[in-house]
Amino acid sequence: MDKKNSRYRWVVFTTVLFTYFVIVTQRTAPGLISDQLMKDFNVTASTIGLLTSIQFLAYASLQIPIGVLSDRFGPNLFLIVGAVLNGIGTVIYSLAPNEFVLLIARLMVGMGDATIWVNLVLILSQWFKVKEFVGLLGMAGMTGSLGFLMSTYPFSAWITLSGWRVPFFTVGIILCLCGVILYYVLVKKPKQLIKSDPLANKPSGKIKEKREKTFVLLRRVFSDRQAWATFLCHFGLVGTYVGFIGSWAVPYGMHVYGMTRSNASQLIMIGLVGALIGAPLTSWITTRFESVKRPYVIAHVFVLLSWGAFLLFNGKPPFFLLIILFLIIGYGNGASSLTFVVVRKSFAMKEVGVVSGFANTGGFLSAVLLPSIFGKILDHFHTAPSTVGYQYGFIIPVTFSLLGLIGGILINEQRQEAKQKGE
Structure with missing residues (x-):
């Protein structure tokens, strides 16, 4: 078959x-x-x-x-x-x-x-x-x-x-x-x-490859620029979204904008709508323009600018802009599926699993780090007005998303094209 x-x-x-x-x-x-x-x-x-x-x-x-x-x-x-x-x-x-x-x-x-x-x-x-x-x-x-x-x-x-x-x-x-x-x-x-396929039992003529030692494989992956590019991409897009949405988005809406818990939870819904749009749209753009790097870098730029807008407006952008920012940040999370397109196009099948795991670790490491660091900043400014703590807290997702943009820039698209021709 x-x-x-x-x-x-x-x-x-x-x-x-x-x-x-x-x-x-x-x-x-x-x-x-x-x-x-x-x-x-x-x-x-x-x-x-x-x-x-x-x-x-x-x-x-x-x-x-x-x-x-x-x-x-x-x-x-x-x-x-x-x-x-x-x-x-x-x-x-x-x-x-x-x-x-x-x-x-x-x-x-x-x-x-x-x-x-x-x-x-x-x-x-x-x-x-x-x-x-x-x-x-x-x-x-x-x-x-x-x-x-x-x-x-x-x-x-x-x-x-x-x-x-x-x-x-x-x-x-x-x-x-x-x-x-x-x-x-x-x-x-x-x-x-x-079993029912008559062609399946015919010898393929392929020679079984000798398995590479796990330590050698991991050392090669950990020293590979393309692998680190995918790690940083996921670190910048997934962790900032999941980390903030899952911990501080609702308190942010309540403390800074005086929203009820129910209304503040709508911010999460807006981010989810952005993510729903981001995944299929960026995949379509990638296929349409036959490039992964360019649309992915653009997505990282927009997410970085969105987090930067929170700093620009001292932690409290106008409400209409807030809606747009959450939509774009959610879009970036949806676009993060391109990380694994890069992995699939850049590595041999025998390496796709470990590199995918390495890239995914970046996203969830960021998601673990952001809530705790953000919380410590809020605790440090607990005696100041609520916007002050959040204003400084937003330095964290800005920094993380900047690392994500660096990852996007590090992607080697020529390497992807060479592998495809080889296949």
């Missing part, structure tokens, strides 16, 4: 994307019930913060190991195990009798989540041609944004109707079922198709 020309590849695409959609809803959904958990389990806000950080720390720390293992043993197994682990963790979370079980459950969810994106990139690389891959990765990015969107008002309404345990239990069961379906779609069915 020729994977990249078969109709079956669309079944693979749909199944993998649906699983990714459900998993993404569980990255931020627990934030909807923080106050309820504090009440039900009689825990402090710092404990709730630990529940969040343990999930993302597990995610970030496992990206490179998962990339190495996926390159060695294939992405199918890890995607299946990740979906099931995520599902079991979510079910345990919904049944937790105390905060210790909650912590273990979120750790399991973070470990399961860590396997998803890297292996999604690898699976799409195996089943689709490079030109198809660019547009489909944009759709994958849009699917992730839809997952975040689902975890806001729709999931909140469900929790209001039935309490928090039922929705999390249901989603956990769905994820376990996704793992079973993925096994059939990625492992069992392709084996049947290969």
Whole structure:
């Protein structure tokens, strides 16, 4: 069976994307019930913060190991195990009798989540041609944004109707079922198709390549300019968006603009709308102009200018401009899917997993660093007017997005073109 020309590849695409959609809803959904958990389990806000950080720390720390293992043993197994682990963790979370079980459950969810994106990139690389891959990765990015969107008002309404345990239990069961379906779609069915294909049993004439030692591979990746370019790109776009939106966006709207919690949460929705637009639009622009670097650098420039606008207006831009800024910052997060287009076009298939993991580590390292550094700045200026703390706090996303722009400039597009010709 020729994977990249078969109709079956669309079944693979749909199944993998649906699983990714459900998993993404569980990255931020627990934030909807923080106050309820504090009440039900009689825990402090710092404990709730630990529940969040343990999930993302597990995610970030496992990206490179998962990339190495996926390159060695294939992405199918890890995607299946990740979906099931995520599902079991979510079910345990919904049944937790105390905060210790909650912590273990979120750790399991973070470990399961860590396997998803890297292996999604690898699976799409195996089943689709490079030109198809660019547009489909944009759709994958849009699917992730839809997952975040689902975890806001729709999931909140469900929790209001039935309490928090039922929705999390249901989603956990769905994820376990996704793992079973993925096994059939990625492992069992392709084996049947290969057996029924008369051309599949013919010798290919290819000589099996000797596997490179892991240490040698990692050393080469860590010294590669193109790999660091993707790391910095993700660091600048993803971390600034996820880090600020997930921690300080709502307090910012409440403290600086006097908005209610409900109205301030609309800022997150605006960012999500930008992300929904950013992923498919930048993929289309990339395909239309046959260039990844130029549209990606432009996206980085706009995001840097947007964060800079917060500094320019002393932390409080006019409200109409605020809406535009959140839209552009969200757009940049959607455009970050181009990071993995660069990876796919610049590295051999045996290296795509580890480099994708390395790049993804950049984004979530930034997402872990920004909230804590931003918070320390706010604490330092806690006696000053609210705009002062945020004004200085915005130096952090400006700095991070500047690093992202440097990453975009460092991308070597000639290297991508040379690899494509070689293929």
